[in-house]
Amino acid sequence: MRIATWNVNSVNARLPTVLKWFEEAAPDVVCLQEIKCIDDKFPGDAFERLGYNVVTHGQKTYNGVALLSKTPLEDVRRGLPGDDSDEQARYIEAVVSGPTPVRVASIYLPNGNPVGTEKFPYKLSWMARLSAHARELLALEEPLILAGDYNVIPETVDVAVPEAWTGDALFQPQSRGAFRALKNLGFTDAYMQMDGSPGGYTFWDYQAGAWPRDHGIRIDHHLLSPQAADRLTGIEIHREVRGWDKPSDHVPVVASLAL
């Protein structure tokens, strides 16, 4: 089973590109982020025609996440628990049915910039809520994958030009520490487990020639529970997609599991 995560930066602006990748890569499960539309505006028909079941947690203009799967999605949760006043659509979770069911979450972690505004503590409190929820999910002792745009550069090897990111929320010690704390609950970072080589970037800014200069960062991650990590067989970063027409600034990342 191949499980992908992709921040598409508007599913409607990018629909032909997204569908092209789906047809070429034929993933079994996809976690989308930044769909940038409400549920009613999500182009579900186009994905259903390709054989996917679709669940969304959308929002007008900003954010929005979705899960797509070739097999039915059950036990759907929309929104991260822990703060009923949080109106940002950044989390959806479901169980992918099959011989070995696997629980999958599509995560769009807050960016947090600029540091020094209310956005940064929002990021950190959202990460604390994610860790609290993840702890409960780990207690189920099931195959579990938390995949998405974490908006965290874990280590210096995960950024081409570290000095350009020192003041950025994605590379703050607090952000990186919170990511390590989440991982240390018992998760495996699929990329580090299967590859781990420097330069495994998943995002290149639209500005300042970041893509042609390969000034990227690795911020899209699959975190696997022990029951999922034991079945992990590979990780692929589809970086060529960044060179397509009208690309997202993120590329798809695909984890393979023996399920």
Added chain:
DNA sequence: ATGGTAGACCTTCTA
């Protein structure tokens, strides 16, 4: 030259 691009959408916010 305090830059540069992209998307939603109504003038500015988010990234």
